[in-house]
Amino acid sequence: MAYIIGTILVIIALIIIGLILRKRVYDVVDKYEAWKMDIMDRNIATQLGRIKRLNLSGETQEKFEAWKERLEFIITKELPDIEEHLFDAEEAADRYRFSKAKKTLNNVDQVLNAIEKDIENMLHEVDDLLESEETSRTEAESIEPNIKALRKVLSQNRYQYGKAERHFDIKIDELEEKLTTYHDLVASGDYYEAKQAIDDLKVSLDALEQQIDEFPAIFKLCKHELPAQLDELYAGLKEMKEDGYRVDHLAFEKEIRAYREQLLNIVNQLENGDASGAEEMVTEIGERVKEMYQLLEKEAIAKNYVENQMPSYRYSLDKLSNTFYDTKTEVEQLRQTYYFEDSDMESYLALEKRITSLKNQLEELSNDMETADTSHSQLREELENGFQQIENLQQKHEEFKKRIHNLRKDELEAKEKLREMREELYDTSRKLKKSNIPGVPSFIWNMMETASGKNSLVMKTLEKQPLDMAEVQHALNESKQAIDNVIEQTDVMLEQAYLTEQVIQYANRYRSQYPLLASKLSESERLFRSYEYELALEKAAKAVEEIEPGALKRIEAYQEVAASHSS
Template structure:
């Protein structure tokens, strides 16, 4: 019984699932049916009929017939085919052949998608044709008055275009012919071709309008302005040559002739209304003429400069030469008393060579002014460089004279320092004498003797002729160092001696109670009397530190306080 119930339930479930799946197929059929009906309801024929307002001939007629046939095929063939697909799908679903039904529905969807693409392409081509018609028509309406205006402009200003007026007339005629070609294409229903004609015509009209606008100025430059500038430039150069200006080397005459011939060629080119590269050529020519004027102006300025600065330059060279010779004689006298460094003499000799070159340059200038081989601009540049050299020579000469003058100054300063160091030795000796110490150790006297010998070495160098200040300075440095070392040793010795006395005096309070301390202090006193102050201090300090640690620092602090 349970098995029978299970089988019945299984059958019910399978039947339910089958019915649900079949219902989905029916739903999909309904959707595709609605899609098909939507396409049938579209007013594509009316849209296609919009081009009836145009000239139904030629290309337009071909398009109209083609689109009309495509739509009729869709309505009479393609959509009924879809209906057949739907009927086959329903039949398969009725027999529960769901996979077959789904396959048929996919074919139906694909068929409808192809129909949609075909309709879309029709609408696209239709809009392109209508847009081409409107664009062409608008363009033609704009161009007609423009072309007429160009004709009027040319007619009213024919004298500004010279012989090119005839060529421009022909170009305007060509524009009008093209406009007629547009109209013929429209009448033939070839609106796409007509639109292309209008597009090209607009570009040509723009180009002609621009050419007509710039042509009068170009022709005026070629026939009047630039020839006049070249003539004036040539006349000005002739006048400058007569006035003694050196401009032949510039080679402008040949260049002017070249430009004059070039202007004739350009004029011939303009006579046939050809402006290709004309503006660029004229701009280059104007720029070059400006450069020529600037070069001539520079030559005029250079000539004036030469007339003013030439004599001044020669006087400056002669003056620096005379100053150099005077310094040269002065050096000969100085060398008898002082040793002059080789570097200084080489620097001075180099100055002499530069002055000699400047004098030779003066002679070369005189020759150049007579032979007319160099321009005034080149000579001006040479003189300017010469003035810079003179200025540099004056600075170097002044620096050299100061270094020479410093020899005598350094000698006097050295002698003053020598006197000062001798006084320092005397002062140090007096300091020892009033110190009241038992005596002076031998190493201190050695320091004294070294300092005295170094001072005598300075004196020897100062008494040597010719005087070598480098040797003097070195001797001074060594003497100064010897005195400083002597001062340092004396101060250290006196400090040790005074501190030793303080330590012994402080330790005396413990002598009676500490026999061992007494013995150590006696040894320190013996060393003190034998001038061995450093050892004496070591013995005394060690002894008192054993009795009273830290006492040495206390004594040192007291000594520093009392010495202030």
Template sequence: MEYVIGLILLIIVVIIVGLLLRKRLYDSVDYYESWKLDIMNRNVALELSKVKELNLEGDTKEHFEEWKDQWDSILTEELADVEELLYDTEHAADRYNFPAAKKSLNKIEETLVKIEKKIEGILSELNVLLETEAENRKEIAELEPLLHELRKELSHNRFKYDRAEIRFEVEFDEIDHEFKNYSELVEEGNYIQAKDIVANVKKRLEELQTEMEEFPSLYKKSKQELPSQLDDLSRGLREMKDEGYFIDHLDFAREINEYQSRLLDIVASLQKEGTEEAKKALPEMEDRIAEMYELLEKEAIAKNFVETKMPNYEKGLDNLETHFLNTKLEVEQLRETYYFEDSDLEKYMSLEKMVTQLKGKLVEFTTKVEANNYAHSKLRAELEEAFQQLDIIEEEHEQFKQRIQTLRKEEIEAREQLKTIHDTLFKTTRKLRTSNLPGVPDYIWTMMEDASAKSDRVLEALDEQPLDIQRVQKNLSEAQSSVETAIDQTNTMLDHASLTEQVIQYANRYRSTNQSLAQKLAEAERLFRKAEYEHALETAANAIEEVEPGALNRIEKQQEMIVS
């Protein structure tokens, strides 16, 4: 029983699925039927009828017939096939032959897609043809007046174009002939070929228009302006040579001849060929001519500079030579009195050599100027360099003069410093002798004697002939250092002695009551009498600090107040 029920349910399911699949096939048939009807109702024939507004000849006629045949084939053959396939699909669906129905639907889909592409191709080609015809008509409507305007321009301004008028007229006639070819192709219905003619005519007219605008200026430059400039330049070269300028090195005469010949070729090219060569060559030529003028002007300025500045240079060199001769005499005299360092003598000989070289260069330069076979721009550069060398030598000469004059100044300063040393030693010695001290330590006298001996060596160095100022300054430095040390030590010794006396006098108030203090003070007095002032101060200071801490500091401050 259960098997029977299951079988019944299965049959019901199969029947339902079959009905659903058949329903889907019917829907697909309806969809493709609508698509087919849509194609049949397309206004392709109406679109094709627009071609009849054109000249239905030649290529246009061939294209029209081809498109019409394709559309007729679509309506009568290909859509009929689709109709038959739709019937087969319905019939297969009725019999639940789903594979056959699916196969028919695929063929229908493929056929309708191909039909759509054919229709799209027909309409696209049709639009191209119509747009080409419209564009051609529009372009021709603009190009014909342009040709008329260019002919008019040429006719009214023939003088601007000279012999090129013939070339332009030939060009215009050829374009006129192209217009006729265009008209013939249109009458024959060959609009695509006519498009090529329109594009070519447009390009040629635009080029002619540009060339006619550029031609007068280029022709005037190559025929009049630049030849005139070259003539002026050539005349200027001759005048400069007559006035004494050396300009052969520039080789402008050859260039001018080449440019004059080239301009003739450019004029011929403008008349017979076009403006391309002139547009390329003339700017380069203009730049070079301007450069030539600039170089000639540079030579003129350089010649004026040489003629104006050369006397100043000769005068400057004469002054330097005169001043150096004075320096030379001064050096010879000073060498008898002073010792010259090797570096000073080397500088002196270097200056003498440089002055001699400048004189030699001046002779060579004068010879070049008189020979007039050197470019003045080069001569100017040489003269400017000579001025720079003259300035450098003058500066170095001045520095050398100051150096040798410093020898005398240093000698005077050394003698003054030596006198100061002697005075200082004398005052310090007198100070020691009048100090009322029981004695002066031996080391003080030794230091004073050493300082005196070193000052004597300074004097000996000053009296030598020739005088070596470097040796004088070395001995003077040693003597000054020795004197400063001796004075510092003497002052320190005197301070110690004075402070020792003050401390002993202050400490005497405790002497009678403090036996230990009394003994230390007695020792300090003994050392004081033996001229051992530093030890005496140390002994007395220790004694009073034991009794009265801080007493030494107060005594020192009191003594400083008295001294100040």
């Protein structure tokens, strides 16, 4: 029983699946049927018929016949065949032959897509052909008056084109022939070729318009203006030579002749209708002519400068030479008294050498001015360089003069410093003699003797011939250091002695109470009388600090106050 029920259920399921699949086939058939009807309902023939307003001949006739034949084949053959294929697909679906139905529908889909593509291509070609016809016709309508205007411009301005007028006439004739060719192609229905012809004609017309527009200016430059400028330049060059200007080195005559020949060749080239390279050559010649004028002007200015500045240059060099001669005389005298450093002598000899060189250059410059071999521009450069060298030498000369004048100044300053150091040493000695101390330690006298000896050494170096100021300065520094040391040590020694006296006097108040303190003070007094002031101060200060801590600081403070009042 279960087997029977299962079988029945399977059969029912198969029937349902079959119905679903058959429904799907029917839906696809309906879709393709609607697509087919849509194609049939389109007014394609009318759209193709738009081409009839053109000349139906030649290429256009061939295309129209091909499109018409293809459309008829679609309507009479392919679309009816599709109807049969759709019927076959439904019949196969009714018999549950779904594989065959699917295959048939796939073929229908391919055919319909092919028909759609063919129709799209036909309509696109129609639009393209109509657009090409309209565009070329519009361009042709605008080109024709432009060609007439171009011929009018050429006719009214023939003198501006010279022999090139014939070349441009021929070119305009060629444009008119191309326009005629376009009209012939249109009449024969070859609209694509006509479009290409009008495009080529437009390019040629634009190029010719530009040539005719630019030609007069270039032709005028090459035929008249630049040759006139070269003639004027040549005449000016000749006149400058007659007036004494040195322009041979510029070699402009040869260059001018070469440019004249180039301009003749360019004019012949232009009259034959060939303007290639003409603009570049015109620009090059024009710029070079300007440059030539600038160089000639520079030479004229240089001549005026040289003639006006040469006396000033000679005067400046003579003045420098004379002042250096005075310095030279002074150096010879000073060398007998003073020692010159190697660097100073090198500077002096370098000055002499460069001044001599400038004088020789002046003679060469004078000779060059008498001859015509050297341009005034070069002479000006040499003259300006000479002025710069004179200025530099004047500065170096002044610096050298200051250095040699400083020799005498340094000697006087050294003697003044020696006098001051002697007074300082004398004041220190007098200070020692006026002090109330028992005596002066021997090391102080030894230091004073050393300082005095160094003073004597300074005097000896000052008396040497020639005088070496470097040696004098070294001796001065050593003497100064020795004297400063004497003064410092003397002040320290006297301060120690005075402080020792103050400490002993302060400590005497405790002498009777502290026997040990009395003994130490006696030792300090013995050292004080033996000129051992540093040890005496140390002993006395230590003794009093043991009895009264801080006493030494108070004594020192009191002594400083007393010293400030006394000063």
